[in-house]
Amino acid sequence: MAGEQIRLLVVEDVPQVASHMRALLQAQSQIKILDVITSGDRAVGAVSEYKPDVVIVDALLQGRTSGQQVAQGIREAEPAVGVVMVTVPQNPVSEDPSRGVDAILKMPFSGFDLTTIVRKTYEERAVEASRAGSMMVTFFSPKGGVGRTTLAYNLAVALGSAGHRVCLVDGSLQFSDLRGLLRVPAVAPSMVNLPTDRIRESDVADVAWKDPSGIDILLAPPRVEMAEMVTVRDVEKALSILRQLYEFVIVDTRAALSEDVLVFLDASDLILQVLTYDSMAIRGLVMAGEAFDAIGYPPTKLATVLNRADSAGGFNRADVEAAIGRAIDYEVVSDGHLVQAANNEGVPFVSGSPDAPISRGVREMAESLSAHLRQRAPALARR
Ligand SMILES: Nc1ncnc2c1ncn2[C@@H]1O[C@H](COP(=O)(O)OP(=O)(O)OP(=O)(O)O)[C@@H](O)[C@H]1O
Ligand SMILES: [Mg+2]
Numbered sequence: 001m002a003g004e005q006i007r008l009l010v011v012e013d014v015p016q017v018a019s020h021m022r023a024l025l026q027a028q029s030q031i032k033i034l035d036v037i038t039s040g041d042r043a044v045g046a047v048s049e050y051k052p053d054v055v056i057v058d059a060l061l062q063g064r065t066s067g068q069q070v071a072q073g074i075r076e077a078e079p080a081v082g083v084v085m086v087t088v089p090q091n092p093v094s095e096d097p098s099r100g101v102d103a104i105l106k107m108p109f110s111g112f113d114l115t116t117i118v119r120k121t122y123e124e125r126a127v128e129a130s131r132a133g134s135m136m137v138t139f140f141s142p143k144g145g146v147g148r149t150t151l152a153y154n155l156a157v158a159l160g161s162a163g164h165r166v167c168l169v170d171g172s173l174q175f176s177d178l179r180g181l182l183r184v185p186a187v188a189p190s191m192v193n194l195p196t197d198r199i200r201e202s203d204v205a206d207v208a209w210k211d212p213s214g215i216d217i218l219l220a221p222p223r224v225e226m227a228e229m230v231t232v233r234d235v236e237k238a239l240s241i242l243r244q245l246y247e248f249v250i251v252d253t254r255a256a257l258s259e260d261v262l263v264f265l266d267a268s269d270l271i272l273q274v275l276t277y278d279s280m281a282i283r284g285l286v287m288a289g290e291a292f293d294a295i296g297y298p299p300t301k302l303a304t305v306l307n308r309a310d311s312a313g314g315f316n317r318a319d320v321e322a323a324i325g326r327a328i329d330y331e332v333v334s335d336g337h338l339v340q341a342a343n344n345e346g347v348p349f350v351s352g353s354p355d356a357p358i359s360r361g362v363r364e365m366a367e368s369l370s371a372h373l374r375q376r377a378p379a380l381a382r383r
Pocket of ligand 2: 148149150172177252253254
């Protein structure tokens with residue numbers, strides 16, 4: 001991103017302010033003013049025509065269309081474009097990206113203020129745009145053995161079969177559950193083979209394991225002690241690159257709420273909390289829910305998957321929902337015979353036995369996530 005010239009459009013009806021901006025930007029080459037539009041009525045049309053990276057809009061535009069309406073109109077028509085609202089201290093405006101106001105620039109401002117805010121808005125919008133075309137989903141449970149690895153692999157394959165570009169990430173850093181499941185050779189590259197300082201797209205593409213099922217897998221290290229070589233920063237960087245390359249990044253994690261798991265949870269759009277009809281799994285989820293609340297994860301970031309949903313063992317669904325204080329979003333039935341055979345061969349049951357009820361459950365989850373991605377990325381993904 002650094003080094004690219006930012007294309008700026010200015011919507012400003014006070015000639016002195018516009019020429020002040022031109023003068024401030026004259027001595028630099030990072031930001032280029034494409035044009036100054038002097039009427040709010042023409043602003044949205046000009047944005048569609050010029051395709052700027054960032055637009056500066058005067059909050060106090062005179063005429064029929066107000067600055068707020070311009071900002072909102074730009075957000076609706078061209079959601080990938082960043083908007084900076086320029087205003088005076090007497091007319092405070094609040095930042096509200098949902099209404100098209102990504103940042104505020106108060107008069108009087110210096111050249112440094114102007115370039116800094118334009119660059120920051122551009123960078124934040126670029127990250128948003130790349131995120132909108134992808135979805136990161138992490139399987140989580142504080143209780144082990146509930147089916148995270150099995151579900152993560154099969155969901156990833158189901159999404160891949162539906163035509164999505166998918167990368168499955170082995171977030172079980174010490175014991176690499178996916179290596180165990182897929183029996184990849186110990187020499188298969190892993191996260192530790194990513195360069196530590198500057199990870200690039202090509203590095204991630206080289207390191208991802210190409211599974212015969214058609215999906216790519218970023219494996220955890222082959223040995224327990226090597227997990228320590230993977231830092232939180234490396235993981236964050238790798239994930240942000242994966243989101244640019246794949247539509248779905250699906251993560252399997254170990255049973256814990258520790259730093260190495262939180263790095264995946266923080267970066268996720270959706271946390272799929274897996275539970276079974278088991279009092280310890282239910283209790284674990286209640287406790288994790290409190291921790292997520294304290295961290296500040298919005299409820300929309302969380303969903304629940306009831307695995308082995310037909311093995312109630314004295315519970316029923318309503319009891320579980322009451323205990324965890326939220327609805328169960330997805331159900332996958334039990335099929336010990338099929339799962340064991342498929343896992344022992346390292347093949348996904350969703351493609352080996354697509355008509356089995358367990359496969360249908362996973363496919364329904366995949367279809368729902370697929371619909372979610374389409375909704376999230378209406379216009380941004382076009383870019
Ligand atoms: N729906 C299911 N029906 C039958 N067996 C299942 C189902 N889901 C998972 N299993 C079995 O349960 C066991 C645990 O599954 P899995 O390893 O996927 O869970 P996990 O949550 O990843 O466990 P761990 O804590 O070891 O990481 C495995 O033997 C798997 O075959
Ligand atoms: Mg596992």
